[in-house]
Amino acid sequence: MNWTDGQSFITIHPPDPFSFDECLIFLGRNDREILHTISDGCLMKLVRLNGELILIKVQSVNDSLKVEFLNGIPSEAAREKAVEYIWEWFDLDTDLSHFYKWGSDDPVLSELIRRYTGLRMIAIHDLFEALVWAVLGQQINLTFAYTLKKRLVEAYGEKLTIHGETYWLFPPFEEIALLGEADLRKLQITGRKAAYIIGIAAAMKDGRLTKESLRKLDEQQARKALLQYKGIGAWTADYVMMKCFHVKTSFPIADVGLQNALKAAMGYERKPKLEEMESFSHKWEGWQGYAAFYLWRSLYDEAI
Incomplete structure (x- = not known):
């Protein structure tokens, strides 16, 4: 450094x-x-x-x-x-020059690399935050997921106010583990997601689930360990491996945003099928995480 x-x-x-x-x-x-x-x-x-x-x-x-x-x-x-x-x-x-050289001849990645040169995979440091964010985002649109996160943070997070501006920390798992599902349902978090979030918080509070312990495992073992917890499916595990651990081989093939980005990049009339997503994942072996991250970035061009 x-x-x-x-x-x-x-x-x-x-x-x-x-x-x-x-x-x-x-x-x-x-x-x-x-x-x-x-x-x-x-x-x-x-x-x-x-x-x-x-x-x-x-x-x-x-x-x-x-x-x-x-x-x-x-x-x-x-x-x-x-x-x-x-x-x-x-x-x-990460040495991005390796990714850029590797993807320079790929019909999808070469254009994304040209447009977003210098973009790096933005991390979510805190494992609990990454897991909760992934759970909150399941089967709802991104804007409502942000709304739910905002409510959760304002209800249970720590804050600091300077010069009239307030800044927030994500709630610690120790505090969320003490809540009941009804507490989170008041924020319009569904009962099922509330149970998942509190269960994950409890597992972290008693030391069963930690970032440090997952880091000691190889990628497949860590993914398997995450999948043991209710509310953590394949998409959530892949997302957290990307965002919290910078795993370059994670590729959440069921992600709707990723499918939409590929649809636009390939000029398809429809979203890619699962087998097509798997084919892209195999094609981009070793850099799937960065491929996914750059594809997600392409979704925001219309809003800029």
Whole structure:
């Protein structure tokens, strides 16, 4: 990790290719997002690092990322954690040049690579947040999923208000594990999803399910471990493996958005069938996750 420490700020030097603007487009895809804000090319997010509550402001300056700390100077250990957080958030360990060279002759990926050069797979660091977000999004449209997440965060998340602006943390699994299904149904979360979310929170609270334990497994073992829990099906497991663990081989073939993006990219009159999705997955072996992420990005062009 290449960075310099200014105490009240840090400067991170991402590897090429990297486009902060492209990452902001993906992060800004819905105005109901509550866990970060974007204004004038700056990204604001509340995080807890090394036990410290920190409000960060991220912007691109001379091809580097300047990360300012807006609520005081964190400890040296927390500043180092901030570097790790940003590095993982934007998947800066991945050498995108390999993906671009590999996909340069592919009729679908070559055009996406040209349009979105520098876009990286944006992470959801917290396993509980990733799982809950995936469960909330099952069988509903994206806008309503954001609405449900906003209600959940405002009801049970921690907040910090500075200069009249309020910033939020995702609720911890320890708190959600103590709730009853009726508590979540008040937010218009269905009874079934409420049971799933509370069950996942309970598994994390008692230590059965942790990010650290999953990291010790290979990809197939980790996926199998996730599938043991109610509410985590194939799509949810693949999504979480992509977003929380940056697994490059995850490809959620049943994802409607992915199917729609491929339909548009291929000029189809209909969405691809399951066997066609499997064929694409095999064709893109090794980089399925990035292929999916770039296809998802293509869905937002009409809104820009």
